[in-house]
Amino acid sequence: MNFTYLDYHEDLFSKIISNDLPRIYVFDNTNNMLKAREYYKKPLLQRGSIFITISDLKEKLFPTDRLILKEEKLAVIFYELLTEREKKELQISDYFDAIEFASEFFNFFNELNEYGVKNIDNLRKWQEKKYNLFKTIRKRYRKRLEELNYTDRTLAFNFNNFCSHFMEGYNELVFVNIVNFTPKEKRLLKLLQETGKEINLVLQLSPDDFDEESLRLKSVTLPEELSSEIELYYTGERLTQMVNLISKMEAENGNITILDADYNNTCYHRLISPDKIDIDRDLSFTETKIYRFLEVIYNLLKNADSTDGFLRVELNDLLEACYLQEFRDYFSINENAVKVLQELAREEYAYFYPGFIKRYISLKRFGEVLEEIEKLRQIENINQLCNYLENLNLYFLNDREISNNITQYFDALLELNSLEEMGIVSSWDHYFKDKARGLFRMALNYLRYKKVKPVIDNQNKGNKLDSLFSAPHLSRDILIVLNASRGVIPSEAGNDFILTDRQRAELGLETINNLRLREKYYFYRHILNSQKTIIFSLKNLESNLTTSSFVDELRLKYGLDLKEAEITSRQLPAVIRRIFPAKPAALGMVSSVSRKEDKLVIETDDFPGNQMSLSYYRYTTLIDCYYKFYLEKLVRLAEDRVVVDREMSPLLFGNFVHEVFAEVLNRQGRNLNVSKEVVEEVIVDKLNSYRLQINNYYLPYYRKVLLPTVRDSVISFFRGLKRRVKGEIVDIKIEWQPEKSKDRVIFNHDFTDVFLNGRVDLIIETSDTRFIIDFKTGQGKEDQLDFYSLLLAPDYGSEKKVAKELYNVMKASFKAGAPGTEEEFAREISEEIKNFFEGGEYTTIYKSRCKDCNWMDICRVVIE
Known part of the structure; x- marks a missing residue:
């Protein structure tokens, strides 16, 4: 075995690549091999040299007549072999839990094989337990391969299989800058020498840095003087x-x-x-249109169900799919259809079902989406899944910027289909609780590890x-x-x-x-x-x-x-200006100073009809931030990308609770002796009416925890109400809202009149008292009761006493409002509105909660 050492400043490939005699050049990676080949010119009419990586060399020297299983198949056979006890011990609940573990398992035994480690002693108790378990699985695995007549790369690298036919006509092997050989590779070099081959190791490092006995790098020494x-x-x-x-x-x-x-x-x-x-750089297949499309289809399939007798999908999944251009192109979904979906999301629907297609003509194309999901739900095996995937219309999913995405796609399907043909899998029932979802996810895993090549203009x-x-x-x-x-x-x-x-x-x-x-x-x-x-x-x-x-x-x-x-x-803003001179509008987002200089002036056109409605919540938004008031309440700017949370929002839960109270009150009338059975019946009815707005994920929690709390709170409310309301009830108004009237104008300005508007949860009239009650599922402020008192004044006059109560549903507690505070609150409202108009601008003031505001990216408020 010969060693040649080159200095760092020498040109490695020009030094070692020779055109005279045919040799076998062996490299540590493909890039070195391909680049070295460029230095070689094959002599005319002579045998050419071979350029090969060390891993490919091993496959050539140890051929096998058995099929070699690769990573994907190994994960499947590993899971297939596990007993229920082993799955529990390894904390593997399904096939997908086993994929990464299988990779580590096979890498571990491959390494033991490469380094000649037959057995491991002196382990800690937990290590020994795991090691013995792994050896048992490994023994079972090897037996199964024998039964199937398969092998893997490690088992194929067996010196009993050594065959030198590949090297006939070549007398010399040159190993180029490989700085580490495993014991098994070291044994291979000796075997090659014994067959009469000349072995040369060329290394670009100091001789003192390499251990020629163990064939391993032992140190890295920097030269005393820099030559660069x-x-x-x-x-x-x-x-x-x-x-x-x-x-x-x-x-x-x-x-x-x-x-x-x-x-x-x-x-x-x-x-x-x-x-x-x-x-x-090869790109991951995950960056292709095909993969992104299949991923959103999988998300629709994953959360789809038909528990109510019809197929429904999560609205959030459908919206996420619609935000993907290739999905819209594939199903011919237009912008108007997406806007309707967003409106349904703002109404806090959790699910999309066929009834929406009948209700809105613009949603017609989503019928085809539901049909596709229903087809996928019927899939029982790999063959059916591959047939479905092969028949996709790839016209809309073909990336023009990628050269081989279609071929890689069908290659993956061929590999996937072979799983059943190879007889590795006994039954998919052992792998997935839901076969359609599990098999589709398996297909995505196969595609995830594929690589594709971008189309690049070689001229530039x-x-x-x-x-x-x-x-x-x-x-x-x-x-x-x-x-x-x-x-x-x-x-x-x-x-x-x-x-x-x-x-x-x-x-x-x-x-x-x-x-x-x-x-x-x-x-x-x-x-x-x-x-x-x-x-x-x-x-x-x-x-x-x-x-x-x-x-x-x-x-x-x-x-x-x-x-x-x-x-x-x-200095980045200045650099961005130089790099992107044609996009001056984007610079405003870089520089907070430019945002500070911008002004949004209050104008007459902001108030059509010279009137502005002011509810309590519009008022609280106004005093919180003028700019937010303009965007949210006046122009009603909507978010482009609406996301539906799985959990019920406070607003949706509040609406649900309000409807429960309203229905119980409608049924009871002036009778305040409510029964538990009536309340439970109302809650069940309302829950059913909200089924499309309540996600299945949280439904068990709502039924077991939240709804009993609401039930008990409703009963507690009526008991407390009986104690508070003295005298005969003459009238009950639920969800009362007044007509728009000049009597409710609270402020006059040159280009608008501001009038109060709103809806009162509950008004109870006795002969001498008017009770105003507001239900709260979260925190409430007493001045909201003052607002409602002002709202009622033109209709009810002032001959009766006013009693104001907040009822906290979750705490089942009343909180009385202070008497006689309405007039002071009216002055506060007038003063705030006056300051707003006199300022003449929708200004912004930074507050700590600005970072959580939906409109932060638009207003770009300056932190001072």
């Missing part, structure tokens, strides 16, 4: 890092490569045009951006490294499945230190093999972000300065 230029910068956030990256690219002259240490967790491909930065590619850890080992002119921060590089990840890191070290398995040493090597190799390197780190104490320890080592070793990047967050 290095600049170190930090930024507080990713956005400023990206802006500084673009700035540096514009300033530098030369061939630039960008490597990202956190490549898998960043989304530069969404933000930057390919002609600026070339990100040769920008500078290359790649992953730091998988980038080819090239020599570069200018290198820019992103996200060189602690927790990213070195990573915090470790393998703690059953074994501790210390136990792993004792067994000779991969440890966190081994992983970090390789990360350190890749980091330094890229830097030391470039003429100039610019490194960006994220450093923000508030977010607990610090620079990488690798960067700190560079800084200390070579006396480098770590500087704050030239463009800071304070």
